Amino acid sequence: MIRMRTQITELFGLSIYTEKSVFVGEVEDVIIDIEGKKMESLVVGKLNQELVDIKNYKGLKIPFRIIRAIGDIVLIRHLPGAFKSGNFDET
Amino acid sequence: MTRTLARSLSRKKIVTNEGKVIGTLKNIIVDFDTGQIIDLIIYPDPSFDTSGYRVEGDRLFITFEAVKDIKDYIIVDRYLSRK
Numbered sequence: 316m317i318r319m320r321t322q323i324t325e326l327f328g329l330s331i332y333t334e335k336s337v338f339v340g341e342v343e344d345v346i347i348d349i350e351g352k353k354m355e356s357l358v359v360g361k362l363n364q365e366l367v368d369i370k371n372y373k374g375l376k377i378p379f380r381i382i383r384a385i386g387d388i389v390l391i392r393h394l395p396g397a398f399k400s401g402n403f404d405e406t
Numbered sequence: 407m408t409r410t411l412a413r414s415l416s417r418k419k420i421v422t423n424e425g426k427v428i429g430t431l432k433n434i435i436v437d438f439d440t441g442q443i444i445d446l447i448i449y450p451d452p453s454f455d456t457s458g459y460r461v462e463g464d465r466l467f468i469t470f471e472a473v474k475d476i477k478d479y480i481i482v483d484r485y486l487s488r489k
Contacts, residue, residue: 321436322436323443345413349409352470353441353442354442
């Protein structure tokens with residue numbers, strides 16, 4: 316397998332879709348875990364308003380572990396409930 | 407666990423644990439498959455002696471293994487940062 320070693324800024328602005336081709340948003344920033352030396356989650360901007368409850372909306376973070384692939388877009392697992400609550404802990 | 411936003415690291419100074427300024431952060435190399443952070447890409451200060459470091463053109467590479475902490479500056483281990 317070819318290792319995908321890329322500059323982190325390449326992620327910024329990429330569209331995020333679920334495996335069921337639902338648009339989630341765009342990558343605004345990346346949270347990195349300094350001690351673990353890894354990307355922890357993606358901060359989502361330009362969020363798809365139909366996915367989230369505006370009431371308890373505090374911004375959406377996509378944990379790295381639900382990411383399936385990163386290429387021209389970011390492909391993530393389809394977890395509609397998690398987008399509404401912003402809680403990915405049950406996955 | 408220490409977390410930080412990638413964008414907030416832009417143009418931060420890289421300093422060794424003995425207090426020597428290496429340069430300014432340009433970018434970070436990551437592995438999209440594993441999520442691992444591999445290297446820092448740095449613009450070295452003109453006064454910094456880059457011998458013993460990985461240099462490509464005007465950029466200097468330091469393994470993320472060398473990073474000790476990130477607050478106002480990025481502190482790297484002076485031995486681990488060389489290769």
